[in-house]
Amino acid sequence: ADSVAALVRAARKRGASDIHIVAGRPVMVRVTGTLAPLEPRVMTAAEVEAVLLPLVGAGAVLLNTRGYVDLAIDVPDAGRLRGNVSRTQSGLKGSFRLAYPRPPTLDELHLPKEIAKVVNHHQGLVVLAGPSGHGKTTTLAALVDLINESRAHHILTIEDPVEIVHPRKRAVVSQREVGRHTNSFAAALKASLREDPDVIVIGELRDRETVEIAMTAAETGHLVMATMSTPSAAKTIDRLIDMFPPDDQSQVRASLAGALRAIIAMRLLPRADGSGLVSAVELLTGVLPLAALIRDNRLFQLPNLMQRGRAFGMIRLDDSLAELVRAGAIDEDTALRASDNRKELHAVLHPPPAIAPVVKKGLFGRKDER
Structure with missing residues (x-):
């Protein structure tokens, strides 16, 4: 446990988001999206087992029967980890995401x-979408x-695993972990x-029954918030519908x-100065025109x-990207690599120069005021 704490502390000091521990390689960390040796x-292989097996604990049964186990653990004096330990040809392998020690703020x-x-909604569905590792859970x-x-309020979360523990404030928060509870x-x-x-709060909408x-x-008076590993608002709506038979x-x-209230x-x-990562955001709000597009199967008009x-408070991805570039x-x-429409984003970033008005002159060089 001491060696794990030392590794996590060193990784946090480097500004890492992830740690990878595998036999035959140095401990690797992901910093601003790139893997590098810690x-x-x-x-x-023996050293890797000595580090990882104490973390697995009661999950050793699952590790031995199915070959992997997901876990979230508190490392004393180092913070919380969410990760996975699995068996590979070279031995045990561990991949861990460094979790926030407390819930972050939107400003942070x-x-x-x-x-x-x-x-502000008291009922309905809110979905956070994006690729894995792009900040949905946070x-x-x-x-x-x-x-x-x-x-x-009574907030009930269902997570796999519990990544960030919510402290006691005004609400009653019940956090339930798939596989444990x-x-x-x-x-x-x-x-x-x-x-x-x-x-x-649902950690991930993975299957038709859960959706x-x-x-x-969401339709019967609850605010439901969940994540999906979909790349955009439009793809999220498509995926939700396509989970069901025609x-x-x-x-x-x-x-x-x-x-639907929002996606x-x-x-x-990666930040331009290499100091970390920053989020580009697309925000689709559940206004009446959106409801009509979904109901009438006209998402091509989205x-x-x-x-x-x-x-209505919507944010297009390209507008978010353009704002980050200007800042x-x-x-x-x-x-441009992140944009779904590079040509349009390029036009937003490089608008054509304004054309100066043509002033006509009269016969004697004076402005023609006709």
């Missing part, structure tokens, strides 16, 4: 203030903390509806149209709605 010394995450407004924890600070997201979600929750129960909860999709569209799609990008949706937070090449 120290030059190569670890043997450098996220736009519009995102905070999604917690942002979700920040939103839960906003509710915890401001409302005397429940068998599955769907089973815990079913049970949660009998526990008088105001807010239900179905989540939408039912014959059911018309009813699913109607339910989703009524329940926040995130992409973590870009036009988002173009007009700034008045000097990211460089233009990074923004």
Whole structure:
């Protein structure tokens, strides 16, 4: 445990987001998106086992039967880790995400203030989307903390595993971990509806049954917040609907149209000065025109709605990227690689020069005022 604490402390000092421990290689850390050795010394298979097996604890049964185990642990004087230990050809391997010691604020995450407004809803579905490792869970924890600070609600979370522990504030927060306190997201979600929750937080919408129960909860007076590993708001809506058989999709569209309150799609990008990562954000809010597009299967019109949706607090990804470039937070090449429409973003960043008005002159050099 002491060696793990030393590794985690060293990784945090480097500003790392992840640690990888594998036999035959140095301990590797991910800093601003790139893997690099934490120290030059190569670890043997025996050393890796000596570090990882004490972390697994009771999960050794799962490790031996299925070959891997997910876990979240508190390392004394080093903070909390979320990760995975698995068996490979070269021996045990561990991959860990360095979690925040407490829920962060949206300001600390450098996220736009519009995102905070999604917690003003008292019922409906809010989805945080984005690739794995791009800040969904951390942002979700920040939103839960906003509710915890401001409302005397019952917040029930279902996570795999529990990554950030919420302290006692105004709300009652019950955190449940899949594999330890429940068998599955769907089973815990079913049970949660009998526990008088105001807010239900789902670590990930992975399957049709979980989505179905989540939408039912959102339609029956609960605020449901969840994550999905989808790259954009449009793809998130498509994925939610496509989880169901074709014959059911018309009813699913109607339910989703009524329940959806917001989709926040995130992409973590390296800062221009190499000092860390910053989020570009797409925010789709559940206004009536969006409900009509979902219900009528006209999602091809979503870009036009988002173009007009700034008045409703919507944020297009390209607008977020352009703002980060103008602020000097990211460089233009990074923004263009992250954009879904590079040509349009380039035009936003490089508008054509304004054309000076032509002033006509009269016969004697005076301005013609006709």
